[in-house]
Amino acid sequence: LRVVCIYLSMKKSMKAAVLIQRWYRRYIARLEMRRRYTWNIFQSIEYAGEQDQLQLSSFFSFMLDNFTQLNGNGPDLISQLLDPLVDPWLDRETCYNQIHVPESYTGPRLSFPLSVSDTSALLSAFKEQQTLHARYALQLLYETKKLLKQMPNIIHLSTSYIKDITICGDLHGRLDDLLLIFYKNGLPSADTPYVFNGDFVDRGKKSMEVVILLFAYLLLYPDSMHLNRGNHEDHIMNLRYGFTKEVMQKYKTHGHEMLQLFQDIFSLLPVATVIDGKILIVHGGISDQTDLDFLSSIERHKVSGNKAVDLHPPPLSSLLQIVDILWSDPKTQEGCSPNTFRGGGCYFGPDVTQRLLLRHGLQLLIRSHECKQEGYELCHGGQVITIFSASNYYEEGSNRGAYVKLGRELVPRFYQYQVSRSTLRAAEGSALRALKEKLFAHRCELMAGFLQCDRNNTGSVSVSEWAQVLESVLRLDLPWRTLRPHLTRLAPDGSVDYPSCFEDMGPGNPLPQVAPNLAETLFRYRTDIEIIFNIIDKDHSGLISAEEFRHTWRLFSAHLGVDINDRAIDDLARSIDFNKDGSIDFTEFLEAFRVVHKLDSKDQHLSGKMDGEKC
Amino acid sequence: MCTRRSERLSTRSTTRPTAPWTSGELVRRQAAQEIGTIIYSLGCFPSQKDLHDFIAKVEEDHTGYIHLDKFLPAMTKVLQEHKFPPISEDLLLQAFEALDKEKKDYLDPEELTKYMTQEGEPFTQEEMEEMLTALADHRNQIHYKDVVSQMTIKPDK
Numbered sequence: 001l002r003v004v005c006i007y008l009s010m011k012k013s014m015k016a017a018v019l020i021q022r023w024y025r026r027y028i029a030r031l032e033m034r035r036r037y038t039w040n041i042f043q044s045i046e047y048a049g050e051q052d053q054l055q056l057s058s059f060f061s062f063m064l065d066n067f068t069q070l071n072g073n074g075p076d077l078i079s080q081l082l083d084p085l086v087d088p089w090l091d092r093e094t095c096y097n098q099i100h101v102p103e104s105y106t107g108p109r110l111s112f113p114l115s116v117s118d119t120s121a122l123l124s125a126f127k128e129q130q131t132l133h134a135r136y137a138l139q140l141l142y143e144t145k146k147l148l149k150q151m152p153n154i155i156h157l158s159t160s161y162i163k164d165i166t167i168c169g170d171l172h173g174r175l176d177d178l179l180l181i182f183y184k185n186g187l188p189s190a191d192t193p194y195v196f197n198g199d200f201v202d203r204g205k206k207s208m209e210v211v212i213l214l215f216a217y218l219l220l221y222p223d224s225m226h227l228n229r230g231n232h233e234d235h236i237m238n239l240r241y242g243f244t245k246e247v248m249q250k251y252k253t254h255g256h257e258m259l260q261l262f263q264d265i266f267s268l269l270p271v272a273t274v275i276d277g278k279i280l281i282v283h284g285g286i287s288d289q290t291d292l293d294f295l296s297s298i299e300r301h302k303v304s305g306n307k308a309v310d311l312h313p314p315p316l317s318s319l320l321q322i323v324d325i326l327w328s329d330p331k332t333q334e335g336c337s338p339n340t341f342r343g344g345g346c347y348f349g350p351d352v353t354q355r356l357l358l359r360h361g362l363q364l365l366i367r368s369h370e371c372k373q374e375g376y377e378l379c380h381g382g383q384v385i386t387i388f389s390a391s392n393y394y395e396e397g398s399n400r401g402a403y404v405k406l407g408r409e410l411v412p413r414f415y416q417y418q419v420s421r422s423t424l425r426a427a428e429g430s431a432l433r434a435l436k437e438k439l440f441a442h443r444c445e446l447m448a449g450f451l452q453c454d455r456n457n458t459g460s461v462s463v464s465e466w467a468q469v470l471e472s473v474l475r476l477d478l479p480w481r482t483l484r485p486h487l488t489r490l491a492p493d494g495s496v497d498y499p500s501c502f503e504d505m506g507p508g509n510p511l512p513q514v515a516p517n518l519a520e521t522l523f524r525y526r527t528d529i530e531i532i533f534n535i536i537d538k539d540h541s542g543l544i545s546a547e548e549f550r551h552t553w554r555l556f557s558a559h560l561g562v563d564i565n566d567r568a569i570d571d572l573a574r575s576i577d578f579n580k581d582g583s584i585d586f587t588e589f590l591e592a593f594r595v596v597h598k599l600d601s602k603d604q605h606l607s608g609k610m611d612g613e614k615c
Numbered sequence: 616m617c618t619r620r621s622e623r624l625s626t627r628s629t630t631r632p633t634a635p636w637t638s639g640e641l642v643r644r645q646a647a648q649e650i651g652t653i654i655y656s657l658g659c660f661p662s663q664k665d666l667h668d669f670i671a672k673v674e675e676d677h678t679g680y681i682h683l684d685k686f687l688p689a690m691t692k693v694l695q696e697h698k699f700p701p702i703s704e705d706l707l708l709q710a711f712e713a714l715d716k717e718k719k720d721y722l723d724p725e726e727l728t729k730y731m732t733q734e735g736e737p738f739t740q741e742e743m744e745e746m747l748t749a750l751a752d753h754r755n756q757i758h759y760k761d762v763v764s765q766m767t768i769k770p771d772k
Contacts, residue, residue: 031653
């Protein structure tokens with residue numbers, strides 16, 4: 001009997017164990033699913049945003065073609081908007097040594113040429129949240145520009161005298177990640193060479209600090225520190241994605257001069273690096289047109305990488321070479337197709353990679369440009385490495401950052417890190433909030449689509465119809481059915497109660513009286529409109545004239561094909577508080593069109609922060 | 616007999632992400648885990664053996680690929696027949712209690728490890744470490760009653 005008891009007990013344990021294992025594996029799988037769709041949401045919205053960027057550029061060219069006289073001030077408006085493009089090669093007037101640095105300033109006082117004590121001082125200062133005084137920042141930028149003018153388009157490095165080269169990807173203003181890399185891997189020096197593969201600025205809040213450090217080390221060790229240009233090293237991208245704002249906030253008096261210098265410097269950054277004639281490093285990727293010899297020959301500072309804005313456009317072939325290098329993404333299928341998701345560059349297949357590598361005797365392509373959950377990813381049979389160095393890029397806990405080291409054997413070794421970990425819940429919440437804002441911003445179109453399927457106006461459609469409408473309007477290619485429980489309610493019969501999609505969101509401050517479709521347009525294009533206002537507002541005072549407001553708005557809506565009559569725009573202009581002599585405080589105006597999530601009314605400041613700084 | 620849990624499922628294809636149900640693409644079978652993730656997310660609780668049997672039925676003749684055309688009808692059948700029903704909270708509690716021989720109301724990591732890695736469809740070391748990290752409290756004890764109620768997933772509304 002005892003034996004039987006033991007046997008039964010063992011059998012019971014085994015059954016219990018199996019049950020627990022099944023349950024636990026399922027739990028992990030569910031977590032994985034949530035992680036994946038959170039990722040999908042962030043990525044889709046990001047790429048869709050970059051596509052909007054192209055819209056903005058084409059708006060500028062539209063304006064060039066269609067400018068009208070504005071009380072005799074027509075040309076001023078347009079030339080204002082394009083921020084007269086001085087040839088970046090030319091030296092700008094300098095007067096930084098006339099800037100007075102007060103005794104009370106306790107930050108670094110750089111002396112040129114820079115020494116290790118200067119870079120150490122910068123590191124300590126930034127760790128203590130100090131800002132470098134404009135006088136030194138400006139001199140740093142001037143020196144950097146001088147240095148970059150001497151560099152070729154493609155830098156050739158060799159590992160013969162050094163042990164290892166470290167290659168880092170996108171940093172996007174994440175100072176913590178840069179400091180972590182320096183901590184784990186060592187500061188840049190003659191023995192510790194680095195290549196930083198573009199996208200140093202935008203999105204993160206410390207772009208200024210990141211780029212100052214990178215430039216300082218570049219000046220200190222020009223043979224060991226190498227910077228490639230990324231698609232965010234571009235003044236139009238900076239307007240949209242936060243760098244311009246950050247500079248103006250940190251340097252109110254001299255910010256404008258700095259931004260002009262940054263514009264020059266970014267266009268003078270080399271576009272590619274080659275190691276030992278075997279490894280090609282570019283920010284985005286390649287296309288089937290990429291030709292390294294041709295790339296070496298063009299005048300890179302004349303190519304802004306943003307098609308519409310050059311007053312004297314470079315030859316199309318040069319432009320395309322650069323755009324492809326900065327914007328392309330690899331794909332698994334063969335061939336080369338336009339990168340419609342991003343609005344620039346190509347999707348390049350393994351055959352394109354193979355051909356290019358063969359043609360130039362290369363064995364590996366290292367690129368960045370895409371956020372990867374593990375910080376890095378291999379594709380095209382190991383011939384392409386994506387390296388991304390901004391951890392927690394989308395949200396706390398979203399991804400690791402990584403860097404890659406190459407020794408003399410040129411075998412890549414990867415190092416990963418994550419600045420802080422957090423629960424999936426925070427990232428997921430953030431992704432879902434961003435997604436709901438997208439829904440809200442397209443409410444009219446979505447409702448029209450739903451009503452088409454719901455002729456009898458019952459307030460519900462099938463899950464399939466719901467998913468179809470969402471995809472056709474938003475085009476984000478997301479797993480809508482999986483996301484459904486987070487976005488909308490079901491009616492008792494299992495169909496989707498679609499009005500509930502928009503339930504828990506609304507506008508911020510009380511809206512000025514506007515027609516609904518005008519309001520929706522403002523929600524949707526808020527960022528673009530903000531950019532345009534910022535450009536018009538030359539002295540960054542936050543104010544533009546009522547006439548400028550009307551004129552720009554009319555042009556913008558004509559370009560978008562949105563049918564808004566003059567009367568509605570005039571009403572709008574009039575309803576906004578005029579601060580002084582006919583000026584409009586557009587920041588205040590746009591605040592009203594920031595989407596607020598009603599359920600987090602106590603977190604209103606949080607969603608504001610998310611929108612403005614995580615664009 | 617059991618599948619070695621492969622490395623983290625973070626390798627994604629470099630093409631645009633596609634929704635699992637709306638594309639006709641081949642679903643790459645990087646590991647049984649991929650299909651497992653999908654099936655689990657649909658509310659099913661198959662054992663490893665169940666998963667293997669299912670995959671064997673839908674796999675394209677040892678190519679390692681599974682075509683959606685075969686997967687969809689097989690999966691639909693599974694759902695309609697409630698083939699891998701969920702585990703209720705009560706049953707799960709009973710299972711933990713069965714392992715808690717001393718009736719302490721909690722399990723030590725060593726106890727849980729012994730059962731999870733030696734009995735049934737054993738965990739890999741990685742799975743075990745992950746489970747302990749997730750379930751053990753600051754006293755390094757697994758208080759299963761708290762854990763179960765926290766981690767039981769409510770059915771979709």
